[in-house]
Every structure is written in C-alpha cells, then in structure tokens.
Amino acid sequence: MTRGIVTGITANLITVEVDGPISQNEIAYLQNNDERLMSEVIRITGKTAYMQCFESTRGVKVGLPVEFSGEMLEVELGPGLLSKNYDGLQSDLNKKEGLFLKRGEYTAALNEEKKYEFAALATVGERVNAGFWLGEVKENWVNHKIMAPFNLASEWIVESVAANGIYGIHDVIAVIRNDAGERMELSMTQRWPVKIPIRAYREKSRPYRLMETGYRIIDTFNPLAEGGTGFIPGPFGCGKTVVQHTISRNASADIIIIAACGERANEVVEIFTEFPELEDPRTGRKLFERTTVICNTSNMPVAAREASVYTAMTIGEYYRQMGLSVLLLADSTSRWAQALREMSNRLEELPGPDAFPMDLPAVIANFYARAGMVYLHNGASGAVTFIGTVSPAGGNLKEPVTESTKKVAQCFYALSQKRADSKRYPAIDPHDSYSKYLESPEIQQFLSERSGPRWVSDVLSLKNRMLRGKEAQDQISILGDDGVPIDYHVDFWKSELIDAVLIQQDAFDPIDSFASVERQEYGLEMLKKICDRKFRFQSFEAVAPYFKKIINSLKQMNFCDFNSAPFKEFEAQFKSMLNEGDVS
C-alpha cells in the first residue's frame, strides 16, 4: 500500500507527500501517536495529496506517517443496520467509549456476535447477477434479503447455499462461481463505496404511488410520490425539522433513514429518546425498529457531514434492493454544502456564487438523482424517497443551495416566516409550494383509483380558493372592509377555513399530527362542499364571526379520533351551523 508523510496542516486540510499511486477519494489514515485519523483524498497534484481529515487536527505535526487504504469511503451493509445510531462514517455511536467522542475511534457498524436465522432463496446451479436474493433473515420484522454483491459484472452460478439455520453475519452462506472458474464466498454482509450509487436493478420507473406522510398539506395538496424527491427550504425556526420528524414517525414507508447533517445534537437525542417508545401508526410496531439514524451534528467534524448524507443514501439504496420502500430524510443539506464550501475555500478553488464551489449544482443534482422507484431484476419494486431540508442564509431563497435544489426536487415545500410568526403550523406556504406529481398522469391515475375520479379536480379547486382568498384579502387591505363587496369577505374567509382546517396541523397533538388517507378524503369532501356553497350575509361584519364558529367546530374535529363520539358531536354542531348560514 502507498504511504505518505504529512507536509502541511490548515484546519482540517492536510497535505501529504506520497510514495506511490493513490486515487481520488481514497481513504487514508494518519498516525498521530496512538490515534489513527481518517482522511479522504480530495485533490492530487504530483506527489502531493490534499486530504480532508474527518477529525480534529489539533496537535497534528508535519512528518507524521500516513497509510493509504486503497479504498474509497465505504459502508458495511448487512443485517443489523436498523435501530442503529451511526455517525457520518458509520461508526456505531452506542459502541463508543466515554462521554466525549474520542477522535480516531471507529466502531464496527454491525454486530459480529449476533446470529440470524437464515433461509435460503437461491438454489444450487441457479444463475445469479448483482443484487440477486440468495436468502433472507429476520431483522426486527423486516425480511432482510442477503444479496449477491452489487458489483458483479456478469452472471455467476450458485455453487452452494448454506442450509437453513442460525448463522453469524460473517459466516459463509453461499459460494458462487463464474464462467472463468473464479469462486467467491459470500457472507451476509458486503461493503460498498458511498459515493457510488447502487445500480443492481433492471430499470428506474416513473413514480406511480404516493408516500403518505400524514400531513394534510402534503398528502392532499402537494403529494409526495414513493421514489420521489422533495425539499423543505425555510428560515431558521420555521419548522423544517419538526416537519421532517413528524414525517419520520407517520410516513407509510417500510424503512426510515434519518441523516442529521450538521444540525443540533438535542434533535437527534429526541429521536433516540422517543423512537423506542413511539409506535408506527400503521403497524403498531415501535418506530425505532424501522429506523436508522446517521448523525453528524454541527459540532462533529465538518468533513464528515458530506460523508453522512452519502452513508445514509447508500444504506437507503441497500434496503431498496430488498424490494422495500425507504424514506430518506436529510436535515440539513445546506450544512453539507457549507462543508463543501469550507473545503473548496481552503483548496483556494475559484469560488462560484456565494463562495460555494462551482460544481455545487451538479453535486446536488447527482445526489437527488439517487432517489427513485426501481424494478429489480426479479420484478419486485423498491423505492428511495428523499426529502431534504435547506437552510437558506437570511431566509432568502435566491441562494445557490435552494436554487440548485429547486431544479432537481419534484416537490417544493416552502416554509414561510410570516406563517411561522403567526404560529400557523406547519408553516408550509400554500401558494408557493408545489408538487409536480399532482400533474403526473401515473399519480393522477393512482389518486383517482384511490380516492375517486374527482379527487384531483377537487384539490385544484381548493387550491384555487386559497388563491382567491389571498386576492380578496389584498383587495380588502387596499380598499378597506366596506370598500369591497361582501363576497370578497366570504372568499377570504373560505380560504381562512381551508387554512385552519386543512393546512394547519398541530405536530404535537397526538391525534391531529397524523391524518390518515380516509380522514383526508373526508376533510377534502367536506371543505369542498362548504366552499361551493353560496352564502348570503347582510353585512361584512357578519362574515367573520360566522366562519370563525365553523372553523372552531372543524378544528375541534381535527383533535378528535376520526368518527368517534365527540367527533360526531362537533360534526352535527357544524352541520346545523351550516344551515344557519344559508338563511342569513
């Protein structure tokens, strides 16, 4: 292996004089007394390697020895990834010793000692290709597939498969050989470089199903497709993390991967604390059974932020290869972009807009392109759905990370400062936000089969009402309450009704925080009915009090279990009010 000697240090950028061949993105270890510090090659000029160190470089000296690994940054894939809390380099945080993170301590990603009950799916003599399901084990409740290496270039033949039984993750469970007579022993695990997408599938298809999130403004108004992409930009404190956390609890995905990238430690602590207790509203199983957390919080080494999102994506793709639906949440992709910026500045590269690296749009586009719905070689389908948050400087959406992301993500959930200030949560702006899936023929067909042929047009009609309400409000504020026809007030209050009952949703209320599809269907139909009604009021002053009463009852319904007795009571109350409105 190639070796080298440290020749310079600026913050976490290290220059190394090497004695042999090295490759871009190769991992090397810097030996500092008894610590081994992981670094990645990010530029090579002649015999000098520029490396970003994944650890603090305090005390590092010129002359220290460096050992190159010959490999890019890799993760270990196999049973036992779920319910784990990893750092950005896939070290198991629970296995680390001591209260404080010791640099250079890298712990194993999977549990060596743990045994799994293996059931073979492949038979001897069968021809297999990359990602072929050789067998399966139970990981929590998931049928975790043991797969042929994702980098198999051609078809291989199964020479032997282990008998069904109990095995450790590194025991040989199959042997395969190729036409050239090469043999390969396979265990339950394999390694994969995080920056390279796993492509062991037949085709990537257009999304044709929805990922339910439990948020009305998403599922009803701006639906997210399974295998789709969305992003949530917003100023600080407007609710990006709350939206993502709520989705991570309620989403209709098989597997949730949470990448906490350069954000607060207390936010992951919340997940560590609550997920072992909370239940998946659909299956009743504990949430942490389907969740993996990759956390590189803001005080952890900056270079590992980039690694953390790729590590998360690779683990997501791995479960997708099992035919599962994976939801990947990254908070915040801006911190990753900032890490790239810090490094690019240290390398004295020509800066792009706002001093971000020139290739930032490409980096973001490539990452989002890894999401998707795929058909595997065996015909099963799997998906990685991705939602990233973006933290624009000064809350201004005209900045490189937001703009680059907007070009590639299909759903845009813009958080508005104004809505957050007036506590209209989730602060997703109903006017600016969009989902391109609402226009996709496959998704429209899905929606009409699921919720009836009128669904999409009803949604569009309510969205249009929101717009009319805004226009009416603008007119009222220019011309005054009595300077506009009473209808303007009615239009405005209809939009307030939709806002209060459909868009606003209390993420901290045990009932309101999750709206099932059935509930959302009921809600949309009801709102449509009210909004289509013509109301006659004697004066504009009568409009607001009337709608406030209706809003109050409907909001109360949101806080009650669907179709429960109190729910029905408020429903009756509001129905009688509705009739009052007609006669006034």
Place this chain on the structure above:
Amino acid sequence: MQSSAFQMIHTKIEKITKATVSLEASGIGNEEMAWVDNRLAQVVKINKNQVTLQVYVGTEGISTNAEVVFLGRPPVLKVSEHLAGRFFDAYGQPIDGNPEVEGEEREIGGPSVNPVCREQPSELIATGIAGIDLNNTIVTGQKIPFFADPDQPYNEVVANVALKAQADKIILGGMGLSNDDYLYFKALFENAGALDKIISFINTTENPPVERLLVPDMALSAAEYFAVDKNEKVLVLLTDMTLYADALAIVSNKMDQIPSKDSMPGSLYSDLAKLYEKAVQFPKGGSITIIAVTTLSGGDITHAIPDNTGYITEGQLFLRTDTDIGKVIVDPFRSLSRLKQLVIGTKTREDHGQVMNAAIRLYADAAEAKTKRDNGFDLSKYDKRCIDFARDYSRHLLAIDVNLDTKAMLEVSWRLFEKHFSLDELGIKKAISDKYWRGPGNNGN
C-alpha cells in the same frame, strides 16, 4: 516569561501581518500555543517548516528578531472548585488580584459529547418573565440567545434571568464588555450574595478584540468541569456573541480567507455551533445551559451573525420596546424556544400550550388591525377588541418587569380572554376551555 529551560527559542520571524507571524520551526503541533515577544499566540497553519501563528493581542511593534517560544500544548485552563467566585481574563489569568487557581490542566475547545450519551432536556428554568416562561419556556441544557438592538438593556435582562435561574454555577463569558457593564454584573452578583457561585472570564472593550476568541472556550471548559465532574447545573452567559463573531472575521480576513456573506468567514456556522453545542443535559443531572446575547444592527436578523446563530441555537428571545406601554417586552412573534414542547403542559399546567397559542394568535390579529388602522381604514369591533387585548397582554404579561409564576400567567391570560373575547374566538380545545374559561358560553359551567 513562562518558558522553561528545555524549550527552544526561535528568533527569526520571516513574515508579519496585522494578526499573524510566520517563522521556520519543526516538530510543532497544529493549534499549539506559543509566546511571541511575550504575547500569547496560537498555531493556525503549518506548511513544511513554515509555521504561522495568530497573535491574540496583535502584532504591533513585533520585530523580526522577537523571541518565539512554543509551549507544546493547545490552550488550557486549570480547573478546580477554586474557580468559583473568581474573575479571569481571556487567557484564564486572574484579574481580581487573587492568586492563580491551582487545579487540573484541561484543554479548552475539547471534543464533543457523544450524542447517545446526552439526556433529553426536560427540566424547566423559571424566570418569572412571561415572555419566556409562558411563551418560550426554557429548560436546562438549552442554548438560546437574546437578540437585541444595542440600546436594549440586554445585559440587565440576562443578569436577572441568571440570578432567578437557580443554577449551581453561573459562568459569565464577557466579550467586548464595556467597563460599566462589567462592573454592573459584578455589583449585581455581589449584592445578590451569589458571588461564590459565579465565575467570570472577561474581555472588555479595553482589551484587544482578538483575545475574545478564547473567552467562550474558557467559560465552557469551566462549565464542563462543573457539569461533568461535579454533576452541577451550570448556566453560561455569553455576551456579546456578535463581538465574538466580529473578532472571527478580523482573523479570517487577515489570513486572506474568502469572506462569505456580510464579510463573515465561511466557517461561521461551524465556529459558532462548536460553542453552542456545548450546551447539554447529562443523565447524571449535570447540565450546561447557554444564554447568550447577539446584538443586532437595526433589528436586522438576516445579517450573517444572527442568521447563523438562529440556525444553531434552540430558539431566540427577541427584545423590543413596545411603544403601546413604553416598556421592553420579549417579542412573541420573533421569539421562540424550541425546547418548550418538552415541558409545556407536562411540567406546567395542561392548558399551557393552548393558552399560549391562542394569545399569540390574537396578538397577531391585533398587529394586523393596527396596520389597518395605520393605513387609515375603519376597524371592526373585533379589530378593536384585539388591539385592547394586545395592550393588556403587553402590560400584564409581556413586560419584562412582570414577575409571576407560570400558573399565575395562565390565570391572567384566561381573565384577559374573558374580558375581550367570546369562547369560539379562542379556538381552544373544548376539554381545556370547559375547565378554565369562566366567561359566558361555556357548557362545562
């Protein structure tokens, strides 16, 4: 100065800028401390034999043959119980005339706590201020700054919050503190008889700005000692972090780094996060809570310093003078405590969340009504009621000089609701209003 016999003395400086000196030396560690012409300096860059040091007090008058002595270690603080009651400068040297503190030498700016070793914060800090306890409840282990214009009495507010907070130790990190403010803190703590639980690291306007860069790390290292080794509840006050960030900008600028927004270094987010993330709740009961001050210029929170701060901290408390009542309030709109949901309604009365939200919504309606009024339109009856409510709400709750316990705050809120509104205008869950609303239209009564 404190060099010992075996240390090599260098006397050939090759390059001097306003903040840094460079010289040839070998065997030097990154971030190592050194004396340059009897001034404390730190290694910021090494390229082969060329070592660049940042000189904290600046390089004025340093000559190319000045003595440079490397200390072979990063910056340290000596920690022990004897820190309590003492005043230090940015380097951890006493400024109160008493002898140096004996204790264990610890590196400042050390590693981060493993996130899985943290406990979820859940212990409420009562301040008596409704803008905090009612609307933005804070907890131990939280990090939260006051956002204030320079003319707001932020240091008074911070000091009072600290004294009410019932911490075992209060650690003051003063950066660019005016001498008046320094003496104010000192006198206030003394008068409260609290001096023995206070530790101060002070950089005043009279000290060189770059020295400030050491203050937060000093304060937080002392905090870690008491929170980890002694399981104490430690409150760290950092004022003014804007001046800290300015010092960062000075240094990065002098080192020819490409500035990003507002001339701040591109690493501002990470630099600030490294400090603020020291706030922590430990399972054994020790905690570090950080209450900071970030001064704004002209209320602009989109400036890189408050903006990055907001992205890091767990909320912010926005001080503003309410012209209706002529008093300073914690602005309910721009203020936020992100950890409040961990205690609201569980550590406080069940109606807390609903009451808080209803009041703020109505306060927002009042703001809209005021805009309407300012634009010369007639106000509806509801608008007028909102404006009246807002005035009462400011006067009886938000004003910074109101001192109540949370239950009393909730009661006052209900009475104001009853005075100005009907029940269905509140949008409060029925199960809650049945119990606490005493006005007309309550089926529960």
